[in-house]
Amino acid sequence: MAARKRVFDLLRTINVATCQCPAHSHTGNFQVTHSTLSKDYAFEIKCSTVRYGLGVTKEVGQDLVNLGSKNVCVMTDSNVVSLSPMKAVLDSLTKNGVNYKVYDKVKVEPSDSSFKDAIKFAKEGEFDSFVAIGGGSVMDTCKAANLYYCDPNAEFLDYVNQPVGKGKPVTVQLKPLIAIPTTSGTGSETTGMSVFDYEEINAKTGIAHSALRPILALIDPLHTLTVPRNVAIYSGFDIFCHALESFTAIPYTERGPAPENPALRPVYQGSNPISDVWSRFCLQALHKYFTRSVNNPDDIEARSSMHLAATMAGVGIGNAGVHLCHGLAYPIAGNVKTYVPEDYGSEPIIPHGLAVTVTAPAVFRFTAASDPDKHLEAAQLLGTDISAKKQADAGKVLADTILGYMDKLGIGNGLSSMGYNIEDIPKLVKGALPQHRLLKIAPVPQSEEDLTKLLEDSLTIY
Template identity: 80%
Template sequence: MSSRKRVFDLLRTINVASCQCPAHGYRGNIHVSNSTPVKDYAFEIKCSTVRYGLGVTREVGQDLVNLNAKNVCVMTDSNLVSLNPVKAVLNSLTKNGVNYKVYDRVRVEPTDSSFKDAIKFAKEGNFDSFVAVGGGSVMDTCKAANLYYCDPDADFLDYVNAPVGKGKSISLQLKPMIAIPTTSGTGSETTGVCIFDFEEIHAKTGISHNALRPLLAVIDPLHTLTVPEKVSNYSGFDIFCHALESFTAVPYTERGSAPANPTLRPAYQGSNPISDVWARFCLQTLQKYFVRSVYNADDIEARSSMHLAATMAGVGIGNAGVHLCHGLAYPIAGNVKSFVPKDYGTEPIIPHGLAVVMTAPAVFRFTAPSDPDKHLEAASLLGADVANAKRDDAGKILSDTILKYMDAMKIENGLKALGYTSSDVPDLVKGALPQDRLLKLTPRPQSADDLSKLLEDSLTIY
């Protein structure tokens, strides 16, 4: 406290003694307060170290040697375990003499039960590091396994976001984690967030803390060349909504009160000038490469660009956050009935990117009045002509632009095509309301009736 006082006293002394002649400009009297501001006034940009390049996976064994790793937990899923991305990782580990054990039971769209199975595996090993090879489901599962491995006495709900869980802050040091994404969508390789379906409430929730961020994200576009069309399609819409939502999220100065300690500033802070840079980059990349990457699997330029965009969107959302599309998507995916998409196996599932984009046209019509200029800019970055657009039309213009992409990608015609009817809307609203962290980042406040209307408007979209 005494050192803090000396700093403030020094600032005041400098202010009084400063030259105030016209040549140097009068800067006014600087007021330094010891109290915490009511509104937040700062933002932070944190992300994993990112390494990008064709074939860069070959270096992961050397990375683990550099970390002095002796026993590595490699996590993946049953579809990937025999494919080239995992083979490349294990070859690199073997070549560099790194011991490892493989967990290949990660569930696509994980649940609290599948998280607990992975946590049990981790606790049974004497691991000093973790490697995730796969999509967002694998990376999120690996983050959770690392956390509860390092805090073996914790109750599962201790770290789960409130109000579902206790939202406990992570104060312990986790083991080094390297994330190697094989799909282009979630951006989980750079974020401190892991998401799962909480089976008790049929909705997604998660754990959010900067300590969960992987130490290193290895971005190797070669892994995307074998991704099936539908997986590439739906994953791409996750990038799409990450960029749009982080770009239009409530500004960081309006998100909430300033933390008493900077370590308490949340991972999702609201839109800010740096996350906006990543969002713009992603929207421009989508405009140029999205369609090409989905319908031309061997287009290495398109798939490489989308893979990089996924990571950059992760940097953006990992600091700014997402809002209403994701908040509504969690119960949409969690209450799946019988929808079985192509390229995703035989079990009913609503892939995350599909669940997120399904309400996007309605959501951005709703949020546009909060900042029409930003919504028009987003539409322009996606290819819309907004030269003579009226600010009052921003919502419709961005919504129509989103629908053009959805139509080009043959996205299903609304929630009805996924098996939902109007009678399901109350349950979907019930599942969305606990997503407090995301709903508060939405640039317009919303009631339960507002959420109902957004879902009703999304039952049929074309």
């Protein structure tokens, strides 16, 4: 059945792509019709312009001059503001005569409160462009600040994803935003996603619209040389899950409903042939460079390759989407108790990359039946010999592959290592259920009982 379905999907693709002009419409016009319009039939690829290279940050001032920028809002966090990446940005702006103001209060793992503080700062300036220099938290915060600066009368929940907010489409014109990532993980520099902790429900949610995408991402591997060990580990596992979830997401032809207007096609559209290219690239890069980049922070080849992989994963997730690992991670991070990882300050926090990874073995055991071949291929790309493996073993093979990376890089023994126990599971499930945008991208539907078991199976993982 799976092979037959792939044949029909290919015929549909050929039918759409075939020239329909009178001279050619008599050939290649396979009459494979949709029995219902409840499923989509197309995907589209959107991403930021990407410029990659050692030292490319020095060009940002010229880019802003080329845009005609007169007054720039530069956003960062309290750590990056004193590091060399920030100095490189400000030196370039000063050299090119660009006026700017700096907001350095971005919160790592931002909340609705920290978003609102950044939005207030933006609204108090007369900015014509934005620059985000930092990790995913900085880029996501800057996207939100840009949006609400350009729509000053909007209520905060107007653009927040349903069912938490109203999920309104963005119709205002945003200011140009240039993103300069300093970590290798989120891929936020290429996506239309802005994620935050919504304090009222102790879970993450976000804003999703293509208008939020930065117009330019400057990918400068020099910035990765200052990233601490645990930040490199957790950021790398964020790439890991981005690639695996996008690769195994529901096929775009199975996602529905089809939009009434192409402008309404969602940001997350399901796996597709182009996003799969990026996912495969990332999995291969992880196999070759992930452990090297952590254990040898001065290995410029490894750190550069991980930096590029993060951006490529962003292209993939920004169009295909992520599913259960991320949907479950949001309440895991939002309900943190006393867990304080090394390299992340003194306040309790479960870094995003850790939160998404801890359930990954259970998730891919659960989803493997949807497409065993893809799950086995993912394991192979990550370095596992699958020559003697059966389709029925796909979930276990991929889960064991993931566990091997987690063990090698020192990830603790499941949710219990972060302070969670069996009594916490109902609260975590409650926080996952509103993540409709993510859960429906999973290749198999889930019940509340399924989510409960995935979390229970993740309490201890080794």
